[in-house]
Amino acid sequence: MTNPLFPWLDHYPDGIPHQIDRAMESLGCHSLVDLFEESFSRHPQRTALEFMGVSMSYGQLDKLSQHFATYLQTLKLEPGARVAIMLPNVPQYLIAMLGTLRAAYVVVNVNPLYTSRELEHQLRDSGSEALIILENFAATYDAIADQHLVKQVIVTSVGDAIGAKGRVVNFVARYVKKMIPPWKFSHIRFNAAIKTGKHHEFHRPQVSMDDVAFLQYTGGTTGVSKGAVLLHRNVLANIVQIELWLSPALERKGDEQLVFLCALPMTHIFALTACAFLGIRKGGLLLLVANPRDIDGFIQFLINHPGIHIFPGVNTLFHALIHRPEFLKVKLPHLLVTIGGGMAVQKKTADLWHQLTGVPIAQGYGLSETSPVVCVNTPIITQFTGSIGMPLPATDVRILDDEGAELPFGQAGEIAIKGPQVMAGYWNQAQETLQCMTADGYFKSGDIGIMTPEGHVHIVDRKKDMIVVAGFKVFPNEIEEMISQLAGVRECAVIGMPHRKLGEVVIVYIVKDHPELSQAQVIEYCKLHMTNYKRPRKVMFIDEMPKSNVGKILRRHLRDL
Template sequence: MNSQKPWLKNYLEGVPHEMDLAGHSSIVELLEESFKKYPDRIALESMGHKIRYRQLDILSQDFAAYLQTLGLEAGSRIAIMFPNVPQYIIAMLGTLRAGFAVVNINPLYTARELEHQLRDSGATILVILENFAHVYQEIANQALVKKVIVSSLGETLGPKGVIINLVARHIKKLVRQWSFPCIKLNQALKIGSGHGFSKPNLGLEDIAFLQYTGGTTGISKGAVLLHRNILANIIQIESWLEPALQHRHLQQLVFLCALPMTHIFALTACGLLGMRKGAKLILVANPRDITGFIKLLMKHPDINIFPGVNTLFHALIHRPEFKAVKLPNLLVTIGGGMAVQKKTADLWHKLTGVPIAQGYGLSETSPVVCVNTPFIKEFTGSIGMPVPSTDVVILDDDGVEVPFGTPGEICIKGPQVMAGYWNRPEETGQFITPEGYFKSGDIGIMNSEGYVQIVDRKKDMIVVAGFKVFPNEIEEVISLMPGVRECAVIGLPHRKLGEIVKAYIVKDKTDLTEAQVIQFCKEQLPSYKRPRKIAFIDEMPKSNVGKIVRRHLRG
């Protein structure tokens, strides 16, 4: 469709226009290369404990061997419910190495959401941290899976792990009562190591992940990501970052993994890419604990790559103690998952000296579609340009390409685009055009240089008296007002106008009033875009990655 591909002329030197996947048959093969190449490097650091690539190789292979003792049929799905701890990586890699598919489960899910995902995916095994076992307990009698493997927080952390478990269970009371038949992870690993591992025959068309969409707009669906999809995206991001890494003679890259790796952005751009590069992954189990997170950052001036979301950057820069954090080796801050606001980006740049390079992607695209180059000098507000082998077109409601500078739906074609939605052929047909373009549901604008800007989610658009209003724009304006910590905007039905704008605000200053917000909006926005209603709330409803979930505000 997009025969022009205007972005290609803006690629950095050395970034290929097209990807080459020749030579790799699966993600497993790619990662096993790292195990061979970097056995003595530290792969993971969690709560001060370090695990080398050699150990990760053995542990993940033992887990794979254990799964192979269970007599599962080819293509079985293994559900994994962990925050960022080594057990997640061990189980995820082990599942792939055994030739099965990973079903990532958000550890903050309720029993209802967990039940939906287990039923929908048909997972046969659930691997879960004991901190969340009480959630499964509520649905355990439904026998949704054949076996449950349970791990404790400190299980892979050596002698220190004993203390961590004591604190988690008895002092912080992070583990609630639960009781159902299960096997402990260390028992499973022991059985696996005694059993021996037989390497399955994996190919690019095999399913690697069932990645459930955030469900921010409704029921969560499983995006079928093949080895080919994820492999392509790892290599796409790697080639994109290469110019920034070329002349830095770093002995080893250090990735900060603060976003949960059960989320696709952190999984590919942090976990898998990091291991591909033989990097050290610093795992943050609870990024919501901002005080603890800042203490961790103080100990790690060696961080090179820092992927995050707007709410995380926002939470950090508004803490006075963050000013003492020094990140002299920070090369790239990547902002994804949601729109990064200019006010947040500018303050981040001022405090760290590194601008936020915004990117864009979805669960359905493994995830990266567009990203700014790592050499940007300041926050651009755009999501950059399509990565190699990726075509992006902006289409109107009739599927016709719109001129540069005109808003329309962002549609994507490339090797990272999913095979379809799990067991939902009709929905797959609705979202993937006959030409193979995935309809993202996001409204965007492309300029004549090929740079893309996100306007908003199509479903979140508000129509006031026939005028289109995009919540992101209003939120950006309101967030500039002193005294506003966070805000979110939705549309409310209105008899005369069709819809009106309502703004929800979390205050920074207690004396902020509705009248002040309305006056501020009067000065900044035309009348149809101004909020007619203002509600002050204590906190925003957020997904596990920190995305504000507007549908919860609609009630």
């Protein structure tokens, strides 16, 4: 008989518990720090990561992250200080992220592709006191450096953590490929910070489950960027939930070291939890890919690494790979599970991926506010389901109408979530936190979904105006606010339109104030003020905006133009 309140529990694979209390107790960890330090002590000789063909052991990662933690302690930051990390998938990200947590500080993940304006907002809002940034993006901070937003900036180059080979990589990037724009702000080099920490004594602070681990920034339905406050207990719970859920697949390898592909940016919560932390928890090998957008280079990387077991990705990445003839040379005979997240996976893409790799894509769903995984298909599916799967252990999902009442199976409504992975709230935004929570403690996701009688969840749509470009959420209000400041723009409105590769793209409609305003001027302005995925792909000029009787622009009418 189906459980009327939690129907998905009757369809869990054998051996997966409904709750995680016992698993959390057996873990014996009181923080994320305990989790990765346990792996350090258990696997000191085992390879923890590989980057550009150079390996680093768990023992080395232990020492380097502790040295970095010690360096941060020399800065005399206040307890719970925020440390911003603006790095791609290089070893320095793991060293800095783990070191920050070991020093009992809070990690603020920053998208390396952000513009100066976007970086400034996040640094101001979080109150970050230190920034770790890749030299390639240092010019972004240089433009706002005179505002002295942080006490200390630590600059690193791509090859800083891989020895002699790294020095060659850095030389080529600077002087051959000229990939480093000029910058001049005061800073300390990453390796110098490590050296400083090495010569000081580390004082291990007490870190508890209720301490803040991450401020994970996300967009809100109003377009205001907010920091989701993730406690150590939130992220730790989600690691355990994912580990239990994937166990039917992972257990096939017994004691063999698992190999995790880390191609998605670890500053994104999906890759952070499902790749970095789960990989460390399992004593796995993390294969770091700094730039998966270089599809030719990425395919060659995959050809050279046939031993991958866990392949997390997003639809745009899968689509780009399988539509290259060279991908036919990729053989992944040990692949256990492909996880699709961040955006909806298209069936055509999933079917071709399955055909070429022999492994179906297990689509999942999550948010920054939920650490992130809420629902996912089981790893033992035999074909792509089209759904986002079932709620994880200890997770309750409800489908609510606009008044907050629960809807019957098969009816579309807002997805609401309760579970140990749900954030503590939004950073310094008590009102926003209140608005996103129901009276009985469910987080309102802003996404529209349907639940089947068996407990499988399907995404129908997002809140009406949100746009998702290659897995990144884009909010029209933010784009409109920026474009409206351009001389010659009287009114503007932004909508999303379907795109074969990216899911959606941004289109802006503009009523001109000055007839000489051109599409090229708008596009150039957006390049200066927005990161790539937020920029409009099309600029459309119209004579008049469709509006309601109270003067509100009706975006839905623009979709019919």
